[in-house]
Structure formats: structure tokens, C-alpha cells
Amino acid sequence: MKLSIYNTLTRRKEEFKAITPPNVGLYVCGPTVYGDPHLGHARPAITFDLLFRLLKHLDYKVRYVRNITDVGHLENDADEGEDKIAKKARLDQLEPMEIVQHYTIRYHDAMNMLNVLPPSIEPRASGHIIEQIELVKRILDNGFAYESNGSIYFDVETYHNKHSYGKLSGRVIEDMMSSNRVLDGQDEKRNGIDFALWKKAAPEHIMRWPSPWSVGFPGWHLECSAMSTKYLGEPFDIHGGGMDLLFPHHECEIAQSVAANGKEAVRYWMHNNMITINGQKMGKSLGNFITLEELFTGKHKLLDQAYSPMTIRFFILQAHYRSTLDFSNEALQAAEKGLGRLMAASRMLSKVKPSKSSSVNVDELRDKAFAALCDDLNSPIAIATLFDWVRIINSLAEGKEQITQPDLDELTSLFNSLMFDILGLTDEQTAGSxxxxxxxxxxxxxxxxxxxxxxxxxxxxxxxxxxxxxxxxxxxxxxxxxxxxxx
Missing domain, CATH: 1.10.10 (Arc Repressor Mutant, subunit A)
Structure with a gap:
């Protein structure tokens, strides 16, 4: 499942052009909206924004679907605890949809500041209850789920005997079963690794809908299977999300699709890695949890200063999406300086005077930058190539190198297209203020x-x-x- 996605897509470009609509279907797991957007939300948003921008630049027609989780995500992955949004609503004495609306707006505001393009479609789990119920019915009819006290659970062992559970994450089902034993009579599940497709709502549960089995709510994993295929068909091309979703969320999505329809719904999986802070996983319990607003204002005990949205975006793009990215003030300050050098070079292009001949080859910038981006979205190499051309642009401005007017026009268009259209950076110094x-x-x-x-x-x-x-x-x-x- 670990593929060089862009080399694959490039080889299959003509085949994808025959798929209408869309040429490329992209689905990304969006946020669960019960708190302010934080640094961890920024990385998948920027990673798949880069993918969206690149594919469009390569003349693909892209339908990009990013969901909003507003129901069904319980406090842990064992189908236990309170719904996170319902809990926040109870604590704040608000309606759950007030919580959803408030934090969805906050999320969108932060994404706008980071220059993340809006998706083509942004469905909410609560708006697709009927589709999720229908999906559960098909899984039940095919013998891969069972009812227990009004709740419906996916039968992982039965599924594994006919298919393969754990193929994406590499988990071994025997190990999972031995570590998730459930004593008879102490749980609704037949097996500890089974997961909820539909949960019967407790009397105090706020968000609930009628179903053939009980008044309840869908399981967390179900929403993405239902909404991705509704808008992108089966199979669709790319499913993305954070590495933390690989198991159990995406593993469960694969199982649900195969159990319901006899085939996998996704051709390629892409997972961005995590952001750590001074080598530690980011988390509220460790006191190193930083919201985007705190980063933009500098109002957090771990911050030496405020950092602009474009500094955050550039910091994230400087690392390959599959590598761990460690936050530190030093790293962000270095990103701030590097971003400044790129923006200065972009402005410098307007001051370069053309000559009768060229001593530079603009095709080298195009070839190296796009070779990197088309090789598993290697933004660090693409950015390094841009920095190589910062030196060349400075030499052109100083008259140490020569360039003709047509080549200068091409260089200006290409350099700015890579920076602004594909990497999605903006010049905060001159951005219309x-x-x-x-x-x-x-x-x-x-x-x-x-x-x-x-x-x-x-x-x-x-x-x-x-x-x-x-x-x-x-x-x-x-x-x-x-x-x-x-x-």
C-alpha cells in the first residue's frame, strides 16, 4: 500500500482522463469540531491542499471531499465514553449543533489564514444518517455484522476469515484478539476487536436518530465510508488523512466497504505523519498543546514570539509529509527567515533587467521542481530547488548573469506559480494591505x-x-x- 503516488498517477494520467466526473476523486478525513483548531490540524490540511493544487496544475479535474465529523466520535476507539461534541455541549450548556457551528467557523477561519483552499464538497456526518443506515443494512445482509441490545457491531473475525483485516496497517488479527479479550456477559460485543456500526443511545445521549434497530447514532468509522462513496463513487482514487487514522479508522473503512460491496473503495491511501513538540507527541495532558490562534498571537508559554500563518505553512511544507515534523521556536524562526528569502527573490524578479542572451536555463527549475513534486509530493526538494534559484535571481539582479526578456517572463511566471499557486504561499509583506x-x-x-x-x-x-x-x-x-x- 506504500506507493509513490505521483509516479503512479502520472503513468495513469490518460486513464484517469477517461473517468468523468471527476478525473481524480480525493477524500480527506477532516476535523472533529469540538475545540479550537490546533497545530495538528494544520498539517493534513496543508498536505492535501498541496496535493489538490498540484493535481489541478497538472490539468486534472479534481473533486476534493473533506468531511466534518459532528457526531459519533466517542472518547476512545473502543466504542466507549461520551460523544466528544455532545460532551462539550453538555459542559457548555449549548446545543450540539451550536458547538459544531462555532468550531467549524473557527476551523474555516484558520484554514483561510493558512491559505488552504476550500474543498469541492464538505459534507457533515449528521447530514448523512440515511446513507450510513443503508450501509449498515448491506453489511448485516452480507453476514459481517450482528445486533446486540439495539446496537450493531462489525464482526471482524468473520470478515477476516473471508478477507484480510489489517492489510493497511500491518496489524496481526491474532495479536489483536489476544489483547482485546472480552469476558462473557460483560460486553455487548462478541469480540473485543469488533467495532460499532450503530450505537443505541443511552437516555442521556443528546444526538440520536431512529433506525431499524434502535434510536441511536452511527459509529465513527461509518461516516467516511458512506460519504466518500456517495460523492466519489466506487472505487475512487485517493483517500488521505493523518497517520493516527491509519488504525483503526482507515482499516475499518476498508473492512466496511468490502463487507458491503465486495470490493475496496479506495485505490491509494496517503497518510501524513505527526507533529511533535521538542520530541514529544503534542497533547493537552503534557501542556504542549498549541492552538493556531496561539501560534499567530504568540500567547503560549512555549512560544518565544508570534508566527505568521505563512511561516506555519512554510514550516510544514519544508518537511516531507510522511516524515515526523518536530516543532521548536528555532525551527519556526528558521522557516520565517527562509520564507523571507523566497519572497524577496520573487520581488527581486521585477528589478531584473533583460539582456540579449541568457546564461541561465529556466527549464532546469521546471524539471527539478516538478520531478520532486511528482515523486510522492516531495515538497522539501522542490523548495530546495527554489532556494537554488534565489541565488541565481540575485546574480541576475546584480548583472552577474544574463537573461533574455522571454526567459525572464518565463522565469517570473514559473517561480511565482510554484510559490504561490502550488505551494500556496502568499507574500504577507505585500498581500494587498x-x-x-x-x-x-x-x-x-x-x-x-x-x-x-x-x-x-x-x-x-x-x-x-x-x-x-x-x-x-x-x-x-x-x-x-x-x-x-x-x-
Whole structure:
């Protein structure tokens, strides 16, 4: 199941073009909306936003579905405890859908700040109860589930005897069964590894719907199987999510689809790895849980400063999506500086003067960057290639390299397309802000005054302006015909 997805997709591009609609179906497990979005939410959102952007750039028609979990996700994976949203609603004395609406808006606001594109469709679990009930009926009819006191459980052992449970995660069912023994009469399940398809609601349970078996609610794993196939068909192309969902969530999805329809619903699985903080897994109990708002404002005890949304996005893109990403202030500060260098190079392109000949080959940027992105979404290599061209762009601006006008136009379009359209970065210094525009004009005015001081041989005044700008975080570079600057 560990495939180089892009090489595979590239080879099958003509085949995918025959699938209409869509050419590529992409489903990603979205958030369970019962708390403020945090750093852990940012990584899958940015990872699959990059995938979405790249596929569209490669002329695929993409239908991107990302769900909202607003019912059925209990406090642990053993089908026990209170529904997380219902618990939050009870504690805050609100309706569950008030909780869902509040935190969905918060999530969308954070995604907008991170420049994450909205999906094509964003279904909610509570809006697809009928589809989930119908899926349970098919699994029951095919003999892979059983009823117990009004709840319906998936019979993992029966399924495994005919198919293979654990193929995605590599888990061995015998080991799982031995560690999940349930004493007779002490549980509704026949086996500890069985999972809920439908749960009968306790009297105090707030969210509940009628079904053929009981008034209750669907199991957590069921929603993705029902909604992904409703909007993308069977089979669809790519299913993504965090590594923490590989087992049991995605393993259960595979079992449900095969049990209901006799075939797997997904061609390729993609899992982004986790974010750790100073080597530890992020969690509220460890005191290292950081929300995105805290990152953007700097209001957390582990933060040395505030970090912009684009710094967070660039920090995440600098690591391969399948590698563990360790958060630290030092890493974020390095990302902030690296992002600044890329943005300065993008702005520098407008100051490059064309020549009659070219000493640089723009095709090398295209070939290396897209070879990396099309090899299992290798954003670190693509970014490293962009940094190689930062040096070249600076040499072009200084006149040490030459480039023709057509090549300069192509370089400008390609460099900015990679940064802004595919990597999804934005230039926060010049992103339409009137304040940023005013700041830039004031800096230009001061630097013009500095040039005049140098022309008058008033070097003390010239140095004073430069030193004061440096103290304010403005880097000034003198050129033969003027100056360049960046914040």
C-alpha cells in the first residue's frame, strides 16, 4: 500500500482522463469540531491542499471531499465514553449543533489564514444518517455484522476469515484478539476487536436518530465510508488523512466497504505523519498543546514570539509529509527567515533587467521542481530547488548573469506559480494591505533620502538611515544603480 503516488498517477494520467466526473476523486478525513483548531490540524490540511493544487496544475479535474465529523466520535476507539461534541455541549450548556457551528467557523477561519483552499464538497456526518443506515443494512445482509441490545457491531473475525483485516496497517488479527479479550456477559460485543456500526443511545445521549434497530447514532468509522462513496463513487482514487487514522479508522473503512460491496473503495491511501513538540507527541495532558490562534498571537508559554500563518505553512511544507515534523521556536524562526528569502527573490524578479542572451536555463527549475513534486509530493526538494534559484535571481539582479526578456517572463511566471499557486504561499509583506503598501513607500522614501545623502557625501547621515532601518528589521542592499530592501 506504500506507493509513490505521483509516479503512479502520472503513468495513469490518460486513464484517469477517461473517468468523468471527476478525473481524480480525493477524500480527506477532516476535523472533529469540538475545540479550537490546533497545530495538528494544520498539517493534513496543508498536505492535501498541496496535493489538490498540484493535481489541478497538472490539468486534472479534481473533486476534493473533506468531511466534518459532528457526531459519533466517542472518547476512545473502543466504542466507549461520551460523544466528544455532545460532551462539550453538555459542559457548555449549548446545543450540539451550536458547538459544531462555532468550531467549524473557527476551523474555516484558520484554514483561510493558512491559505488552504476550500474543498469541492464538505459534507457533515449528521447530514448523512440515511446513507450510513443503508450501509449498515448491506453489511448485516452480507453476514459481517450482528445486533446486540439495539446496537450493531462489525464482526471482524468473520470478515477476516473471508478477507484480510489489517492489510493497511500491518496489524496481526491474532495479536489483536489476544489483547482485546472480552469476558462473557460483560460486553455487548462478541469480540473485543469488533467495532460499532450503530450505537443505541443511552437516555442521556443528546444526538440520536431512529433506525431499524434502535434510536441511536452511527459509529465513527461509518461516516467516511458512506460519504466518500456517495460523492466519489466506487472505487475512487485517493483517500488521505493523518497517520493516527491509519488504525483503526482507515482499516475499518476498508473492512466496511468490502463487507458491503465486495470490493475496496479506495485505490491509494496517503497518510501524513505527526507533529511533535521538542520530541514529544503534542497533547493537552503534557501542556504542549498549541492552538493556531496561539501560534499567530504568540500567547503560549512555549512560544518565544508570534508566527505568521505563512511561516506555519512554510514550516510544514519544508518537511516531507510522511516524515515526523518536530516543532521548536528555532525551527519556526528558521522557516520565517527562509520564507523571507523566497519572497524577496520573487520581488527581486521585477528589478531584473533583460539582456540579449541568457546564461541561465529556466527549464532546469521546471524539471527539478516538478520531478520532486511528482515523486510522492516531495515538497522539501522542490523548495530546495527554489532556494537554488534565489541565488541565481540575485546574480541576475546584480548583472552577474544574463537573461533574455522571454526567459525572464518565463522565469517570473514559473517561480511565482510554484510559490504561490502550488505551494500556496502568499507574500504577507505585500498581500494587498494598505499598511504594507504605506510601509513600503516610507522605506523607499528614506532610502531615496539616503541615496541623496551619499551623493552629497554626507556619509554620516547615510549610515544613520541605514543603521536605523536595520534596527527596525529592514535589510538594505546597495546596487550599482540603486538599492534593494526587504523586511
Amino acid at each position: 494598505k499598511h504594507a503598501e504605506l510601509t513600503g513607500k516610507l522605506i523607499e522614501l528614506l532610502l531615496e533620502m539616503r541615496m541623496q545623502a551619499k551623493a552629497n557625501k554626507d556619509y554620516a547621515k547615510s549610515d544613520q538611515i541605514r543603521d536605523q532601518l536595520t534596527e527596525l528589521g529592514v535589510t538594505v542592499r546597495d546596487r550599482k544603480d540603486g538599492f534593494d530592501w526587504e523586511i
